[in-house]
Amino acid sequence: MAGLFPRKDWLDGEELVGRLLNSFGDDRKLNVDVKEFPERYEVTADLPGFTKEEITVEYDSEILAISAEHSISKEEDTGRYLRKERSTTALRRQFVVKNVAEDQIAAAFENGVLTLTLPKIEADRPPRKKIDIQ
Known part of the structure; x- marks a missing residue:
């Protein structure tokens, strides 16, 4: 009789819970692309169903x-x-x-897609210091 039913059926508790938890937030996720160019960063975010008044961007x-x-x-x-x-x-x-000209950030929202342009600035980085090992 035990051979009539497979040991691992679709109601296997651990597998079922794992699948549910892994896909739970997929439809409520903010999908974003961040692209780097020599002079700027470009961020694109999908926000279908939102109006620009419902979106906040802060740096x-x-x-x-x-x-x-x-x-x-x-x-x-x-x-x-x-x-x-x-x-x-x-x-x-x-x-x-990092290294963004904060006062020059531009944002546009069209057809449910938010596009941000973040111009880069040169960072004032001190030269690398070599540490001698004793």
Whole structure:
């Protein structure tokens, strides 16, 4: 009788929980590309369904932070929801981006895509110091 059912079926607890946890946040993730050019960095973020008023971009202490929050207000209709997945969505990503001309950062938002241009500045780096080993 034991041979009638496979030992590892689709309800295997550890595998099922692992799959669920690995895919849980995939649809609520802020996808971002960061590209470096000789004179600038370019950041592109997908924010479908958001308006530019719902997006905040901050640059402070070499940290670029992108956040977006969208809320659906309660609708006063008499219908009954069979499924409700749209309510509040909040996304946030942070990146370390060094040597940026903060006052020259430009942002554009079109068709659900945020594009940031971060011009580079030359860093005043002290020359490397060789440490003698005793």
